[in-house]
Amino acid sequence: MTKTQASDDVLTMAERWRREGRGVALATVVETWGSAPRPVGSHLVIDEHDNFLGSVSGGCVEGDVIVEAAAVIKDGKPKLLEFGVADETAWKAGLSCGGTIRVYIEKVE
Amino acid sequence: MRLDLIVALNAERTARRAAIIVTELASGAQRLVREQDVDQDPLAAILKAQIRSGKSGTAEAEGGRSFLELHVPPPRMVITGAVHISQALAPMARMLAYDVTIVDPRTAFATPERFPDVPLLAEWPDQALPKIDLDHWTAFVALTHDPKIDEPALEAALRAGCFYVGALGSKKTHARRVEHLRARGLGEEAIARIHAPIGLSIGAATPAEIAVAILAEITLRLRRGPEAKA
Known part of the structure; x- marks a missing residue:
């Protein structure tokens, strides 16, 4: 009778991976402007071997977030990244829907 | 983190309690910040509004910007x-993302043909409700007109602190119901939480329109709290 939200699995996995001793980072959509594919609060969890679960954009910027997450797992410093069409690199890692999102990446300590 | x-x-979420x-x-x-500790937090007012809105977001506060x-x-x-x-109510409520369960011991009513895709418990409330675990994030709606079914369920919903409790019936029916609930040991404050007549007053005439009135009232309680007027 309980329904699992998509983010439930992500946080449960973050807990499990960290307990197993893996290096883990958690990425969270903290702000959106325009039409963003995933709402504020959406999570992506990444481990040190680039395994990941969840989504922050429905696929458009996950690749970049995973690369940045590797650095966050190494040095432990959180990062705040912005993605959107206003950015010159839009075609590289853009949001096809025309929105802008800000993603916070932090290490699970 | x-x-x-x-x-x-994760423990709060498993226990079906809000947390930020x-x-x-x-x-x-x-x-x-657990829901029950919100009042002690420096951002209490902002956090309460956030829980009502049902959304994550950023807030400007003393000491800078915070993500909630x-x-x-x-x-x-x-x-x-x-x-x-x-x-009408069950499919509409599902569109509003509610997990819907219908309880009715009358097996002629509680049939999958009449309610495709909705969990049905063809049992009396005292058997069915303990399985559902009514809580603060549950809306309870009594629609049978039968006091033998509605009243024990209303009592359970009020004692569980459901955020919305509504009961169908005329003022006369409700007055009789109130007497019975008093006799069951419920206090005036609890009884006053029942929305009766049920639903916002929008002149609803058909079953579907009554469902809209009920869902509008439930949404008001969910998003604006127990006191707000429509």
């Missing part, structure tokens, strides 16, 4: 009465 915060957050992770974006400092990551349980709706109004 610290692992102990994730563990504590507050992250100060400048420093990265984080804390978990909200976790609220998926809302439930429990209906007594596999009746005509329920046939």
Whole structure:
């Protein structure tokens, strides 16, 4: 009778991976402007071997977030990244829907 | 995020209680605020509004910008009465993301043909309700007109602190119901939480329109709290 939200699995996995001793980072959509594919609060969890679960954009910027997450797992410093069409690199890692999102990446300590 | 915060957050979510992770974006400092501890938090007013809105977001506060990551349980709706109004109410409530369960011991009413895709418990409330675990994130709606079914369920819903409790019936029916609930030992304050006549006053005439009136009233309670007027 309980329904699992998509983010439930992500946080449960973050807990499990960290307990197993893996290096883990958690990425969270903290702000959106325009039409963003995933709402504020959406999570992506990444481990040190680039395994990941969840989504922050429905696929458009996950690749970049995973690369940045590797650095966050190494040095432990959180990062705040912005993605959107206003950015010159839009075609590289853009949001096809025309929105802008800000993603916070932090290490699970 | 610290692992102990994730563990504590996951425990709250499993227990179907709201919780917020507050992250100060400048420093990265984080804390978990449980729903029952919100009043003691420096951002109490903002956090309460956030819980009502049902959304995560950022907030400007003393000491800078914070990200408020909200976790609220998926809302439930429990209906007594596999009746005509329920046939409209259940699918509409599902569109509003409620987990709907219908309780009606009358097996002629509670049939899958009448309610495709809705969990039906063809049992009396005292058998069915303990399985559902009514809570603060549950809306309860009594629609049978039969006091033998509605009243024990109303009592359970009020004692469980459901955020919305509504009962179909005329003022006369409700007056009689109130007498019975008093006799069951419920206080005036609890009884006053029942929305009766049920639904916002929008002139609803058909079962589907009554369902809209009920859902509008439930949404008002969910988003604006127990006192707000429509």
